[in-house]
Amino acid sequence: MLTFASGFRHGVHPPEEKGLTSHLPIRRMPYPDELVLPLRQHAGKPAKLCVKPGDRVERGDKLAEADGFMSVPIHASAAGTVIDVDWWPHPDGSMAEAVRIKVDRYAPQVARPRMVPRWEGLTTDQVVKAVQEAGVVGLGGAAFPTHVKLAPPKDYAVHTLIINGAECEPYLTSDHRTMVEYPERVHFGIRVMMHALGLTKCVIGVEKNKPDAIAALERTAPADLDVTILPLTVKYPQGAEKMLIHAVTGVEVPSGKLPVTVGVVVQNVGSVSAIAEVFETGLPLIERIVTVSGHGLVRPANLIVPVGTKLRDLLAQCDGVSADAAEVIIGGPMMGQAQPNLDAPVIKGTTGVVVLQRAETRQAESYPCIHCGRCLDACPVFLNPSLLGDYARVQRYEDMAELHLADCMLCGSCAYVCPSNIPLSQLFQASKLALRRAKAVVA
Amino acid sequence: MTNDKLIVTASPHIRSQDSVPRIMWHVVASIVPIVACAAWFFGISALLQVATAVIACLATERATGKGGAIADGSATITGLLLALTLPAGFPLWMTALGSAFAIVFGKQVWGGLGHNVFNPALVGRAFLQAAFPVAITTWPAPNGGFLSLKGDLFAFPLTHPLPDAVTSATPLGLLKFEGKGTSLLDLVIGSTGGSLGETAALVILAGGLYLAWRGYLNWRIPLSILITVTAVSGIINLVDASKPAPLFMLFSGGLMLGAVYMATDMVTAPITNLGKWVFGAGIGVLVVVIRIWGGLPEGVMYAILFMNALTPFINRATQPRVFGTRARSAA
Numbered sequence A: 001m002l003t004f005a006s007g008f009r010h011g012v013h014p015p016e017e018k019g020l021t022s023h024l025p026i027r028r029m030p031y032p033d034e035l036v037l038p039l040r041q042h043a044g045k046p047a048k049l050c051v052k053p054g055d056r057v058e059r060g061d062k063l064a065e066a067d068g069f070m071s072v073p074i075h076a077s078a079a080g081t082v083i084d085v086d087w088w089p090h091p092d093g094s095m096a097e098a099v100r101i102k103v104d105r106y107a108p109q110v111a112r113p114r115m116v117p118r119w120e121g122l123t124t125d126q127v128v129k130a131v132q133e134a135g136v137v138g139l140g141g142a143a144f145p146t147h148v149k150l151a152p153p154k155d156y157a158v159h160t161l162i163i164n165g166a167e168c169e170p171y172l173t174s175d176h177r178t179m180v181e182y183p184e185r186v187h188f189g190i191r192v193m194m195h196a197l198g199l200t201k202c203v204i205g206v207e208k209n210k211p212d213a214i215a216a217l218e219r220t221a222p223a224d225l226d227v228t229i230l231p232l233t234v235k236y237p238q239g240a241e242k243m244l245i246h247a248v249t250g251v252e253v254p255s256g257k258l259p260v261t262v263g264v265v266v267q268n269v270g271s272v273s274a275i276a277e278v279f280e281t282g283l284p285l286i287e288r289i290v291t292v293s294g295h296g297l298v299r300p301a302n303l304i305v306p307v308g309t310k311l312r313d314l315l316a317q318c319d320g321v322s323a324d325a326a327e328v329i330i331g332g333p334m335m336g337q338a339q340p341n342l343d344a345p346v347i348k349g350t351t352g353v354v355v356l357q358r359a360e361t362r363q364a365e366s367y368p369c370i371h372c373g374r375c376l377d378a379c380p381v382f383l384n385p386s387l388l389g390d391y392a393r394v395q396r397y398e399d400m401a402e403l404h405l406a407d408c409m410l411c412g413s414c415a416y417v418c419p420s421n422i423p424l425s426q427l428f429q430a431s432k433l434a435l436r437r438a439k440a441v442v443a
Numbered sequence B: 001m002t003n004d005k006l007i008v009t010a011s012p013h014i015r016s017q018d019s020v021p022r023i024m025w026h027v028v029a030s031i032v033p034i035v036a037c038a039a040w041f042f043g044i045s046a047l048l049q050v051a052t053a054v055i056a057c058l059a060t061e062r063a064t065g066k067g068g069a070i071a072d073g074s075a076t077i078t079g080l081l082l083a084l085t086l087p088a089g090f091p092l093w094m095t096a097l098g099s100a101f102a103i104v105f106g107k108q109v110w111g112g113l114g115h116n117v118f119n120p121a122l123v124g125r126a127f128l129q130a131a132f133p134v135a136i137t138t139w140p141a142p143n144g145g146f147l148s149l150k151g152d153l154f155a156f157p158l159t160h161p162l163p164d165a166v167t168s169a170t171p172l173g174l175l176k177f178e179g180k181g182t183s184l185l186d187l188v189i190g191s192t193g194g195s196l197g198e199t200a201a202l203v204i205l206a207g208g209l210y211l212a213w214r215g216y217l218n219w220r221i222p223l224s225i226l227i228t229v230t231a232v233s234g235i236i237n238l239v240d241a242s243k244p245a246p247l248f249m250l251f252s253g254g255l256m257l258g259a260v261y262m263a264t265d266m267v268t269a270p271i272t273n274l275g276k277w278v279f280g281a282g283i284g285v286l287v288v289v290i291r292i293w294g295g296l297p298e299g300v301m302y303a304i305l306f307m308n309a310l311t312p313f314i315n316r317a318t319q320p321r322v323f324g325t326r327a328r329s330a331a
Helices: A124-133 A145-149 A174-181 A183-197 A211-220 A241-249 A271-278 A310-318 A374-378 A384-394 A396-404 A413-417 A424-442 B018-043 B044-064 B074-086 B091-105 B120-130 B171-178 B184-189 B201-214 B218-237 B246-251 B255-263 B273-293 B299-318
Strands: A034-038 A062-065 A081-091 A096-103 A159-165 A201-207 A226-232 A264-268 A287-293 A299-307 A326-331 A353-358
Touching: A034 A081, A034 A287, A034 B091, A034 B299, A081 B255, A124 A183, A124 A271, A145 A183, A159 A241, A159 A271, A174 A183, A174 A271, A174 A413, A174 B091, A183 A201, A183 A211, A183 A226, A183 A264, A183 A271, A211 B044, A211 B074, A211 B091, A226 B201, A226 B218, A241 A264, A241 A271, A241 B184, A264 B299, A271 A287, A287 A310, A299 A310, A310 A353, A326 A374, A353 A413, A374 A384, A374 B218, A384 A396, A384 B218, A384 B255, A396 A413, A396 A424, B018 B044, B018 B074, B018 B201, B018 B255, B044 B091, B074 B091, B074 B120, B074 B255, B120 B184, B184 B246, B201 B255, B218 B246, B246 B255, B255 B273, B255 B299, B273 B299
Parallel strands: A159 A201, A159 A264, A201 A226, A287 A353
Antiparallel strands: A034 A096, A081 A096, A287 A299, A326 A353
């Protein structure tokens, strides 16, 4: 059957490498001896600590409270004892305050019995509150608090809920396996979200390279809801919010504006199933599905991982790394973060862990720009990376801002295609930081 | 795995397999059949021209460029393309001089690969045309044995005895100065007088298609040039039937070589796709204008060089519209 797929202009086609794990059923990993839970795992304000060293915690107990609306609590992902609260390597490369828990090896790891609210009777505010209390954040990587998206500003009329099942990053298959194995849960989460947002229309965007996920979602789609499953062209970065919205609605989100200005709310497949979990079992977000993959890894897998599991323990679960493993990335190889320290933990926003072999990593030497124009053809937001790169090298940051540097989402497509191996995306990341710092001085 | 073994870089952590040397060497490989074609028509003289130009370009690159710059293949391309714009019997010392000029003044004085404004091979040829106008328009006929040397290849450096070999005019020269036409079949097959690379239109086109298919050549520029030449010369031909027909225009002179290999030089062509269409159209118009009304029979070289000069302005005027905005970004 010829399926019609929606997409966007430009973009790149890195090797998918999803075959390493796309067929592997999700399995649960055993609890490690020790968990490390940073207080900052989401966009917004870090959570406020509410335990002290020596405290006994059960699985699902709160370790830290939400600090205001733009924040969510952190929960214990296993029963045990709080060892200490100290600075610890964070997956973003910095150090962050984290609660260290000695896991009780003999605990049954059953969460305290809790009331599961009946979602039908809840008002929007109550749903928002319940989702916030469960610590749910966007599981696609950015970790934006999910409840904030359930309470969009009143000045805009939201008409469509878009569920992001594109998963365009190479290697990653956690969303894919979620859709294949838990399609009912995805649909239930959608039902709750549509109820909370008062919406009647939902579109799930899934890249065409996951026919089993599309089939599973279609098979389980509820008859009473207007939920469409939209096959998307296989292209990076199809899962970027603005690209997805364009593919679904044909509308471009204005530069510098939020998706809500064009009447849509976008949620990741994983976040939706986390919401479903809240209203099915009452469990907060204490574990997530993580793809552990890469040619530098002995046994790739899709694992249910307790939040706070150290990378070292996670890699050991996959029988460790091969001799020529060189780079460990949290997230995918296009936008992920290379880790300097394997003691850093898996956090709520960790979609996957990819281990690259030395030969797969980027080489240092680069050539001058030969103006081939491939970066212009790759940039999904139609910037001129070649020119921006010239400016970045001579630190003309203000001129870069004029050229819409702010619209660059650091997807890495330009640097991926550049035959001269110019680290364009990397230069833009540094330029954005330099601009922010300059502004901080002025303000 | 210990922490100190970890490589830490900013994203993206992977990149495509294409590199500048890979693109350049693919271009070189696609030129080889054209050289073979030239050898078929002009014999060993053609191979001597090509070898001299390439060796001179590489030697100059080595003497003036950064270490390792030879490996990127760009100097080899300059040498190949320059040789293909020369007549088979062109004295080799002039070829070597033009090659050195192409590398030094066409590329290195601008800052090396990626920084030059004009196509280096055409800069070299423009220099030779200005310095040795007679030698560069003395076209040996495409016949004789493979081993027969054309013209005065081995003239002692700084000397230039008048050639007494069998010569023939180019189709464009015949038309311009003698009012004679050439059969289209001869043009397409390439059995006409002219520079080494003027005579193999179909082979050049095949090389271009291969490069475009591999993504190493932007098809918009040659297509734009060919469409414009066809349209403009077609209109002129309709108005005044004594002017050459579009097909003659397309397959004569250096148009194919220029459109496929010279105008598409990434460094000196516009970077935006819209700019590439404009650039090609400009070349197309200039070629027809120079050929029909100019003092020279052929205008591809000057058309491309002129549009090279306009490239920065074309880039500025054709910046893409940023996603989520109305206006084009100012550059």
